[in-house]
Amino acid sequence: MYETAYARPRTLEEAVELLQSDEDAKCLAGGMTYVPTLKQRLAMPSLLVDLSRLLSRDIAVADGFLTIGAGARHVDVQRSQIVRETLPALAELAGLIGDPMVRNRGTIGGSLSNNDPAADYPSAALALDAQITTTKQQYAAADFLSGMFETLLDDDEIVTHVRFKIPVCAAYSKFASKASGYAVAGAFVARFDDDVRVAITGAGPCVFRADQLEEALKGDFNVWALKGKTIEPEGLLSDMHADAEYRAALAVEMTKRAVHQITGA
Amino acid sequence: MNKISLTVNGNKVEASVETRVLLSQLLREELGLTGTHVGCDTSQCGACTVHLDGEAVKSCSVLAAACDGAKVETIESLSDHPLQEAMVRHQGLQCGFCTPGVVMSGLDMIRRHGSSLTRERIAEELEGNICRCTGYRGMVDAIYEVSQDV
Numbered sequence: 001m002y003e004t005a006y007a008r009p010r011t012l013e014e015a016v017e018l019l020q021s022d023e024d025a026k027c028l029a030g031g032m033t034y035v036p037t038l039k040q041r042l043a044m045p046s047l048l049v050d051l052s053r054l055l056s057r058d059i060a061v062a063d064g065f066l067t068i069g070a071g072a073r074h075v076d077v078q079r080s081q082i083v084r085e086t087l088p089a090l091a092e093l094a095g096l097i098g099d100p101m102v103r104n105r106g107t108i109g110g111s112l113s114n115n116d117p118a119a120d121y122p123s124a125a126l127a128l129d130a131q132i133t134t135t136k137q138q139y140a141a142a143d144f145l146s147g148m149f150e151t152l153l154d155d156d157e158i159v160t161h162v163r164f165k166i167p168v169c170a171a172y173s174k175f176a177s178k179a180s181g182y183a184v185a186g187a188f189v190a191r192f193d194d195d196v197r198v199a200i201t202g203a204g205p206c207v208f209r210a211d212q213l214e215e216a217l218k219g220d221f222n223v224w225a226l227k228g229k230t231i232e233p234e235g236l237l238s239d240m241h242a243d244a245e246y247r248a249a250l251a252v253e254m255t256k257r258a259v260h261q262i263t264g265a
Numbered sequence: 266m267n268k269i270s271l272t273v274n275g276n277k278v279e280a281s282v283e284t285r286v287l288l289s290q291l292l293r294e295e296l297g298l299t300g301t302h303v304g305c306d307t308s309q310c311g312a313c314t315v316h317l318d319g320e321a322v323k324s325c326s327v328l329a330a331a332c333d334g335a336k337v338e339t340i341e342s343l344s345d346h347p348l349q350e351a352m353v354r355h356q357g358l359q360c361g362f363c364t365p366g367v368v369m370s371g372l373d374m375i376r377r378h379g380s381s382l383t384r385e386r387i388a389e390e391l392e393g394n395i396c397r398c399t400g401y402r403g404m405v406d407a408i409y410e411v412s413q414d415v
């Protein structure tokens with residue numbers, strides 16, 4: 001790891017100032033992605049702005065929305081009574097991330113800011129039409145999660161909160177890589193009064209919605225409605241773990257499993 | 266250089282560290298606490314697990330500079346703990362390289378779940394501790410046994 005400066009600001013204003021003071025400054029939250037990145041010398045920031053004790057870890061429900069502070073660790077979401085009652089699928093998703101030590105440090109804000117194509121939270125954010133609040137503005141998850149390891153964040157912008165729309169019911173199903181634990185394909189299915197949203201992670205360069213599957217489920221929210229429905233493999237990822245065709249098939253299968261978890265049939 | 270002061274196994278420690286010094290390096294190289302092992306140094310194996318403010322973390326993935334004001338507990342904080350004794354009795358270790366991490370993870374599980382811990386849950390939560398020798402059976406039994414006594 002290259003040597004770099006380190007600061008632990010006490011307020012968000014101070015953190016933003018630090019990020020603005022130095023164009024190669026980077027923020028650090030749980031460090032579960034960024035510390036390994038630094039150790040591999042894949043990044044060379046001049047200053048690390050440590051947000052880990054600054055960002056809110058609060059979790060609250062109001063008016064049909066669940067709001068989570070960007071500093072909430074995966075374990076906070078996994079164990080939160082509020083999340084378990086209002087959006088159990090999200091608590092389950094958090095419990096599937098990495099392992100207990102990773103969940104003790106990693107944050108929801110860090111996961112969304114990193115937008116790893118195989119990460120779990122982006123699928124929930126997209127399926128639950130999340131609003132992502134930063135020190136500058138609010139974004140719809142669909143815009144914010146803009147590409148492979150890419151978001152709309154500026155260098156001096158910090159995610160502070162994530163607000164999920166609470167569905168009637170939802171489920172997440174993940175086919176995890178045996179080696180890394182990350183999703184080879186994962187599907188987050190959310191059913192609202194007047195809508196069904198299916199977000200697929202792991203399969204493509206960035207989380208995406210499966211239109212054909214959503215349409216079928218809007219007609220009839222049942223596993224059988226997905227019979228013969230597919231996801232187009234073109235543009236999906238191919239690597240030594242799985243090729244695009246297999247990932248496309250797996251994503252449909254994960255969607256079926258998620259629907260099955262909800263309907264129980 | 267970052268000036269930090271923290272508590273390690275109950276002792277006050279003052280140190281001056283470069284930002285790139287990891288908690289695992291501070292413990293092993295500065296403080297001589299080599300019970301914390303570094304198996305992979307890539308956040309995968311869990312041999313370096315310690316408790317940071319009461320929670321299990323991979324010390325190879327935490328900057329020492331970020332531990333200013335924190336309380337750290339390593340395997341050296343234990344002596345003749347029932348879990349260590351149970352690990353021996355159930356043959357939860359062979360070469361012993363992963364063992365400090367497994368014990369610190371096991372204690373974290375016991376603290377969180379107490380006697381509601383099940384063998385399935387232990388196996389699931391050992392996800393972050395890789396053992397190349399034992400096949401995990403003995404360590405699951407050891408953690409389970411101790412959890413039932415709390």
Ligand SMILES: Cc1cc2nc3c(=O)[nH]c(=O)nc-3n(C[C@H](O)[C@H](O)[C@H](O)COP(=O)(O)OP(=O)(O)OC[C@H]3O[C@@H](n4cnc5c(N)ncnc54)[C@H](O)[C@@H]3O)c2cc1C
Nearest residue numbers: 027029030031032033034098106107109110113119120159
């Ligand atoms: C062994 C292991 C297994 C894992 N398995 C999984 C898995 O199965 N599924 C999964 O989804 N993830 C997995 N992860 C990744 C983990 O979830 C990370 O916690 C997460 O990707 C990043 O969160 P963090 O808080 O650690 O962020 P950091 O590593 O601190 O930061 C990541 C990036 O986001 C930026 N950033 C962080 N917080 C903010 C913020 N509030 N505003 C703006 N930018 C910010 C940082 O500058 C950095 O670029 C795993 C990690 C490890 C080490």
Ligand code: FES
Nearest residue numbers: 304305306311325
């Ligand atoms: S040495 Fe830290 S996880 Fe392997």
Ligand code: FES
Nearest residue numbers: 359361396397398
């Ligand atoms: S006892 Fe040898 S690695 Fe676990």
